[in-house]
Amino acid sequence: MSGDPPALELDGVHSYYGESHVLRGVDLSVETGENVALVGRNGVGKTTTLRSILGLTPPREGTVRIDGEDVTGEPTHEIARRGVGWVPEERRMFKHLSVEENLRVATPPGSDMSKRVQEALDAFPALRDHVDREAGDLSGGQQQMVAIARVLVGDNDLLLVDEPSEGLAPLIVEEVVDALGTLAEDVTLLLVEQNFPMAMDLTDRFYLLDQGKVVETGDSNTASRDDETIRRYLSA
Incomplete structure (x- = not known):
């Protein structure tokens, strides 16, 4: 290599x-x-x-x-x-789409959309209770999780x-760090x-x-x- x-x-x-x-x-x-x-x-x-x-x-x-x-x-x-996937500082999600819809629109054509979405939610279990909420109604920490999860569903x-x-609050930072740490392994x-x-x-x-x-x-x-x-x- x-x-x-x-x-x-x-x-x-x-x-x-x-x-x-x-x-x-x-x-x-x-x-x-x-x-x-x-x-x-x-x-x-x-x-x-x-x-x-x-x-x-x-x-x-x-x-x-x-x-x-x-x-x-x-x-x-x-x-x-x-x-190449990008998670910008300002997150740039579709605020009037639900969490699940934000993840679905980021899924590459031809891939198993439901499977990709579930894998992203596995990385951020805290989002499972909010899949039907509009992204704009989430807290800053939750929005950051959505932003990173969107990159997870792509072929990046x-x-x-x-x-x-x-x-972000320290407790939310810990969750984001854990998710990024898991992501960084792959x-x-x-x-x-x-x-x-x-x-x-x-x-x-x-x-x-x-x-x-x-x-x-x-x-x-x-x-x-x-x-x-x-x-x-x-x-x-």
Whole structure:
């Protein structure tokens, strides 16, 4: 397997919003089956990195590769068809559809819809009592579970998950972490997360981003927020 290309690779990626230079030469790779965290303060380019991978904010320089193939500049729907799933920070579900309907519309054509929905609900048992409720009526934690469950029903091998613990109560965060941990056993994961201990618990390696550049990378098992370099870049 060592000869296989990475599931995801960014090489010298520069991305802009208008004239604002956000990513400044980001290099990053995630091997197939690996779980990697992208950490850093607010506004350093973490979400822009995900958007650049997805083609939502196409890089002006550099290359994005999925399974060794250059996808830089491809339309977002074509990148998604390569098995890339996205859980955005703002969740973006169909608020007037029920939980079950949200899951069904995310199920790929030709697959066993009922089976996929049941597997997603197995990952989030707390949603079983709410399958007929409109997603817009759920709590923030429940909505986050729906957002992740939607990715579960798709044929996605690479998941990009943006700030899954944002705005959630600690008990709900634990449920989300448990579900992501189970999910991460079967897929390749790139996780953007402000909660540093949580990010380290869920991943194998991490990249630390600051001002649009990777400034540190390392093993999640040995990383500590008390490390002088990490603390310097994570502190407000």
